[in-house]
Amino acid sequence: MAADPLKIVYIGKNTGNPYFDSITGGFEDACKSLGCEFEFVAPATAEATSQIPFIEAQIQRGVNVIGIAPNSPDALNQVLADAKAKGILVLTVNGDITGNEQYRDATILPVNFDIVGRDQVEMVGSLIGYEGEIAILSATTEAPDQNKWIVGMNETLKSDPKYAKMSLVATVYGDDQPEKSTTEMEALLSNFPNLKGVIAPTTVGIAAAAQVVQSRGIADKVAVTGLGLPSEMRDFVKDGTVKAFQLWSPYNEGWLAVHFAKGVIEGTIKNEVGSTFEVPNLGTITINANNSINTQAELTTFNAENIDQFDF
Amino acid sequence: MSTLDTTPSTPVTPRWQTLLIRPETMTFLLLVVGIFAGSQLSPFFLDINYILKSFTLYSELAIVALILTMVIIAGEIDLSPAANMALSACLFAWAQASGIPMPVAIGIGLAAGLLMGLLNAWMVISLQLPSIIVTIGTLTLYRGLAQVIAGDKSIRVPEWFIGVDKIMILGIPLPVVLFIVLALVLAVILGGTIFGRQIYQIGTNETAARYAGIRSARIKFSLFLLIGFVASVAGIMTASRLGSVRYDLALGGELQMVLMAMLGGTYIFGGRGTILGTFLAAWLLVVVSTGMIVANVLPAVQLVVLGGLLIVAIIATNLIYSRTQR
């Protein structure tokens, strides 16, 4: 087994997306320590089909593991099935093909996505004193993860009496484009003059929302939070535009993916729901329903005190 | 009768020489070089099954590029077929997902393609607007409409409809077979029928063609309809290959199609070009792209190579044609 090093490839959504630099870092370091070969590839643009030739090429190259952040929940089904048929371990990392889980072996997600909605509501609640109008600025209307979190937020708001005085007035979509997200944010502020808080659970959205609030100078009136990259949000946190936001460690996703893949291929880890394994630095990891694996239990919260400790 | 014409005719260039300086020869040589380079870049490249499989990813675009070649030879251009593919595929998928029987849904997709061709044809031929600007406008419109219909979600097609690329004929995927067959048919039409002949004549000199009784408006109109229709077929084929349809299907495909035609030696100002050229160029493009992908070359380099190839191709064809012109 040890003769041939394990060949692992990670296919990002597109090149130039800073989020993936961090994941790739995790992959690289884990591969170095475990003695695997690693490559990162990604298409130039993030449309649904642009990853297909890359997957085909990796099958042809004879890699052992394909990690992928899928650009589409279903357009990749056929080619992923081919990969699986060739005996390649297919992992979706940092995003899943919801509804088509049979086309991958497991998914590696940073946290249990069921709790993201709840945590985000708590975060915004704590910033606005659990009272007033809030809105959501999401990515695209059909992004599965986003929608899962939005459902979570709605349920939390409805079911938990703690948030009874908060009302969700609008959910809008900025398509993960800065221009579009900005206009949507501006429209929110125009349409809802009493808005107290905005949750933007997407890196582009939270930066755009923060920028609107910053240039209008209304950071005291409207609290912006959500999920963002520390590298992009650092300035906003430092100048007080954003008090706090959350995310997880993308680095750990890569780190975990490599350890899991090597374990499964070498037979030390059973890819079954309920089984557990040890990963250095992360502790004991459990395989949850749908072969879903999380790197951490809770979201990390970033604020002025701790933001300089993170370099991604 | 006496022949008193004293002006000597230029001696004819020997046949081997005319053959050598044809743009198709350039394409063929580039193809050979491309295959060689690919095999040097990556040991995994030289595998006929892999190349065929990779070709299926481009086959829909290549099929439309064959018709586009005819449009360009006739002196026009169409930049909208990739957007047309997306809109017809979205309409088709949306129709069948909302419970309309499959044959009718396919009919809707194909009719939409024809209609889009009709709009292009009407604006270019009846209103006499330049096709290049018209089709930039319709390219934006068609893809925009696809986005209106499908939003950001993908529309699934039924399981049994998936996998046109998995059907093998003599070990060759069906889309590739279709491309080869269509190329043969079109080569015969363009080279062997009066319709094809007149396409060259229109592209060479539309005024002279009219004076010779050639109905150029009618022929161009039919070409725009044809490319609209074929684009919708290609769109539905793509839907079957992917199993789902989104508005961004074949996004940026117009560049690839124009590239295939230009690389094959089709003259941007009309009147020259062959199906053989585009046929070879399609393979060249696939070889270059997959060669780079399988060698894990940065996609940026691929963009540079594709853009550079387009410019080099038109410069080369222009030079070749201006040399043979006098």
Next chain:
Amino acid sequence: MSTLRSILLRRESGIAVMIVLFCLAVGSVKPQFLTLDQLRIILLLTPLIMIGAMGQMLVIVARHVDLSIGSMLGVSAMVSGMLYRYVEVMPWWAGLPISIAVGATLGLGNGLLITLFRLPAIIVTLGTLSLYRGLTFIISNAKQIDRQYIPSELKALSQTSPIFGIPWIIFIAFGVAILTYLFAMHTRVGRQIFALGSNPVAAPLRGIKVTQVTLLVFAISGALSGLAGILYASRWGFVNPSNTGAGFEFQVIAAVVIGGASINGGVGTVLGTVLGVLLLGCVAAALPLLGIPGTSQAAIYGAVILIALVIDRSVRRQGIVGLKRAGA
């Protein structure tokens, strides 16, 4: 009376009326659309497009088209972004001349290919659209320049205001529009661009240096894309190899064509282009306010381009018929 009539008949008046009607219509549903605050929002949506549109208008007036502006924007923004990131001593304002110079160089590249080899601009710039985009990836090694590397003074251009709460970036855009107006209307070469587009055959007979003027036009288009590039970094606070400038060309061409520049060359005004940009800005700002999904934006742009083409065509046809009749 006749001056009033001629003002009313001008293309600019038509767009202005469209803008007013559109705003009133939106305002009747959403009164907050008719506030000063909304004007600021609309203006903030437009500066990059306006700057790009000025260059594109000149290109279209000269009977060409430049599809590569979005990619030129990307390269220039990226070059400055890289310098900000890796050259400590780089002052914040240096990005402006650097980006403009990079853009001008790329534009000149387009112009050289077009004039040296007598190639159609549309195909050349379709090629460089891809080529320059690739260049952006290569120089940046496909890495985004994050917010923290963009100097805060540069970002402040988009946020702080010299007067009336209107950010600097909007003044820059209108400044470019005014300069373009002065250049196009009040310099000899500016008028030569119009003459060249109006009648390319006659141009050399009247002593116009066609090659040089064409090169200049494409260099200007590139330089303005470069300026738009550095302002992109200012406005959005980052430079991304794939997003920055993508699709810019369609917005810009739509604005210019709506603004009444004729694809047959020789016709185009700065005022019309500015109004075209503002109309697009109004549409872009109104859609989210009305709750219309952003997915319909592209379709609206496409439809608007086609309608503008048809209008242009019918106006021109009348002109030709008029000429014939007068000549008979």
Next chain:
Amino acid sequence: MGENGAGKSTFAKILAGVHRPTRGTITLNGKPVDVTSPIAAQKLGITLIHQEPISFPDLSVAENLVLGKADDGWFSRVPWAQMTREAKALMDLLGVKIDVTRPMRGLSIADQQMVEIARALASDSRLIIMDEPTAPLTPREVETLFVIARRLRDEGRTIIFISHRLEEVRALCDRVTIFRDGNKIATEAIANLSDADIIRLMIGRPFKEYMHKARAEIGAVALKVERLSVPGLFQDISFEVRKGEIVGLGGLVGAGRTDVARALFGVAPAASGTLWVDGKTVSINDPSEAIALGLAFVPEDRAVAGIFRTLSVEENITAAVPKQIAPSGFIRRAIERAMANDSVRRLSIRLASLRQPIGELSGGNQQKAILARWLLTDPSVLILDEPTRGIDIGVKAEFYDMIGELAASGRAILLISSELPELLALCDRVLVMSEGRLTADIPRAEATQESIMNAAVPRRVAFEGAAA
């Protein structure tokens, strides 16, 4: 003055720096000058007013006046106010009411010409060359032009007025120079020459008798035209052509002959009028319909409307007979080759190979190939528009033989030609057009160069106090 193709316009263009002379010198005000470009000409004070004014339709009148005038740097200011003021002054000087701020597009040709003249004044030209300026003008506009021209003369400027209208030359000019076949024939004070003298000098080449084949039986009417009109181009054209007959259509360039032919062939259908082919009323809206009715048309400008330059000779010859070479839609190479070969032999087209691009052939052989194309359609009516233009003299004779033979085989031929000897040698009758109207129908017996030229040269009735 001079006939069509006498070299007047080319000469004018050389003076104005549009073309370069191969040899010779130009002496201006006693000094030899080198006119290298239109700009150089302008600097020397020479302005050419083209027959069709060259302008920038989207720029204002005032701008058209000054554009290219002074070249003091790219980024120098355009002095709008001053420019407009000067332009207005010029227009006032010329006594024309044109709003100088409006664009050129939409101005009448007459007004455009006034702008051109104003341009000459603006650059203070001492030598103004007007190339057939009156062709598109109404009598009143001509009168205005002449008033201005006389005033310019009185100011001490020199005007070269190119025209083939006797009356006008007589009314305006002091001296007349006559060109023929690229040579200067005579320069004389206008008072010393009678109309007859001038016409004689213009056409006065020794009449060369071309061999003319035995006349064919003239049969039934093949083509009949009644009151054909296209507003602005020609009016009320009525004539007929019989089988076996060669009918000439003479006149000066711009008389509307080609427009009639284009209307007959459906390229630019007539607005009104009736057509009969072989006794049946027909309407022809497209060349393909004309071809189906047995018409054929060898157009005047080979490069623009005739040949497919880069395509093979073979393909050029068979272009009008798709059904014959491809009965089922598929081209039958053998048939095509046989037809092309046959044509090449019949018309003795000199070529290296049938596959050779037609652009490589000489002009005469290209023209033969176009004629061959039409003969393959077996037309009953053949319209030839300047069929021998730009063709060597020897090949011309071949063409004359062929045209004679074609008539002899019972075809009706309408021959448009600007060469009087050609018309005289070949035609059974000569129709003459002038300014869009049919002015004469001269039977062969009465046809002379003089009689044709007399009908062709436009004669304006009244210049004095001209009320149109």
